[in-house]
Amino acid sequence: MESLVRIEIVGLKDLSCSPFPCDNTRSCGLYDCYPSGKLVVAFEALSAELREEFGDRVELRLTLIDDKIPPHIREILETQFPPLPIVLVNGCYVPVGRISLPLIGKEVEKVLSPG
Numbered sequence: 001m002e003s004l005v006r007i008e009i010v011g012l013k014d015l016s017c018s019p020f021p022c023d024n025t026r027s028c029g030l031y032d033c034y035p036s037g038k039l040v041v042a043f044e045a046l047s048a049e050l051r052e053e054f055g056d057r058v059e060l061r062l063t064l065i066d067d068k069i070p071p072h073i074r075e076i077l078e079t080q081f082p083p084l085p086i087v088l089v090n091g092c093y094v095p096v097g098r099i100s101l102p103l104i105g106k107e108v109e110k111v112l113s114p115g
Contacts, residue, residue, distance in 0.1 A: 030049065089107045
């Protein structure tokens with residue numbers, strides 16, 4: 001039985017998807033969200049790409065912390081001080097620092113084919 005990879009992206013509704021400017025070089029690997037540079041739009045583009053590549057082996061969730069911070073996110077913020085947006089893979093913080101298809105895809109592959 002294949003593993004299910006749960007990816008949670010955490011940030012603020014009006015947050016940028018990356019500390020880098022959104023430009024046409026697309027180093028993040030996403031095209032559907034250009035030129036918005038916004039987290040929610042980038043999450044949708046990332047979701048579509050990962051589902052296309054990995055199908056039902058990946059589950060994605062966007063957690064916006066504008067109004068309330070869930071306890072599991074609060075703990076990560078208080079102990080690891082990560083920049084937003086935060087990327088969690090199967091509940092574990094992964095220091096990606098931005099919405100990036102190549103970087104997050106690599107994390108998915110690590111879980112699906114350990115060794």
